[in-house]
Amino acid sequence: MTGEAVPPAAEAGSRVLARQRRLSAARFWARYRTHRAGLVGLAVLVLFILVALTAPLTVGSGVAGVTGAPGRPLEHPSAAFPLGTDRFGRDLLGLVVWGSRVSLLVGLLAAVLSVAIGALVGITTGHFRGPYGTVMMRITDWFLVMPTLVLAIALATVMSRSLGTVVVAIGVTSWPTTARLVRAQTLAVESRPYIERARALGGGHGHIMLRHVLPNVMPLVLAQTTLMISSSILAEATLAFLGMGDPTVVSWGGLLQDAREAGAISSGDWWYLVPPGIAIAAVALAFTLCGRAVESVLNPRLGVAR
Structure with a gap:
């Protein structure tokens, strides 16, 4: 009933659980701090995220804010334009800053979609080892041997040119590695004695996968998501560079594609290529x-290695 007092034992159990979660987070951060390379990567990410979040304040709202005071086409870096201008006379610094929002967003969404598909396939194929598991693993093997970029290009070609298409194209073609890793972890978890006890006590398939397998594979899923974001950002830049992205938005890969079309490589307009390339690599x-x-x-x- 509404308004009933919470039993003291339940309230104490909630406090203990909250304390354990805080201690786990503290232990995770204490261990993470010992990895110097990880701290450097985290600092760089925080910097780029702040740049992306503050883009409307620093360079205006969308591309219109960048093109408010255009300069001459392909102007060298100067005090007015620190990174020079593109072939349309737009400020490259503003374009790189605004493009960070699109590249980071697409990379994150594509990585989440990819890892979600891979985790679902990995857990279910590790749990159901009959015909379903066999068929799904053969499909996974087929995706593994096929070039991911070629599949993404083919998918992006037949769909409309939009950010959603890029996210789907990357997500549905890059999940097999995650599926393999999660399946191996699922097999290891389900070989433990407490899984047999759960089955003996009447635990169904959903109970075992959600209450026992999923919590044990979540650390692997979290780490794989972080690694997949970098691959997704590179894939988005590649698709945009090949002209498969949304032409109405600004992204780092789209800037490289514009530089290629403008002949920046042959004409020596290095400021057109270097900033978005360094941003993608960083x-x-x-x-x-x-x-x-x-x-x-x-x-x-x-x-x-640390």
Whole structure:
């Protein structure tokens, strides 16, 4: 009934659970701090996230804010335009800052979609080892041997050119590695004695997968998500560079594609290529460093170098 007093034992149990969660978070951060490379990657990520979040304040609302005071096409870096201008006379610094929002968002969403599909396939194939598991693993093997970029390009070609298409194209073609890893972890978890006790006590498939398997594979899923974000950002930049992205938005890969079309490589307009290229490389490296550190903290037996 509404308004009933909470039993003292339940209230104490809630306090204990909350305390254990705080201690777990504190232990995780204490171990993470020992990884110097992970701290460097985290600092770089925080910087780029702050730049992306404050873009409307620093460069205006959308591309219109960047093109409010255009300069001459392909102008060298100067006090007015620290990174120069593109072939349309737009401020490249503003374009790089605003493009960070699109690249980071697409990378995050594509990584989440990819890891979600991989975790679902990995847990279910590790639990159901009959015909379903066999068929799904053969499909996973097919995706593994096929070039991910080729599949993403083919999918992006037949769908409308939008950010959603890029997210789907990356997410549905890059999940097999996660599925393999999660399946192996699921098999290891289900071989433990308490799983047999849960089955003997009447635990169904859903109970075992959600209450026992999923919590044990979540650390692996978390680490894999962090690693997948860097791959997704690179994949988004590649698709945009090949002209498969949304032409109405600004992204780092789209800036590289514009530079290629403008002939920046042959004409020596290095300021058109270097800023978005460095941004892509820096964010991808930062996510990789964070992912390796998280992986090492959650599974110290991996022995990842600090």
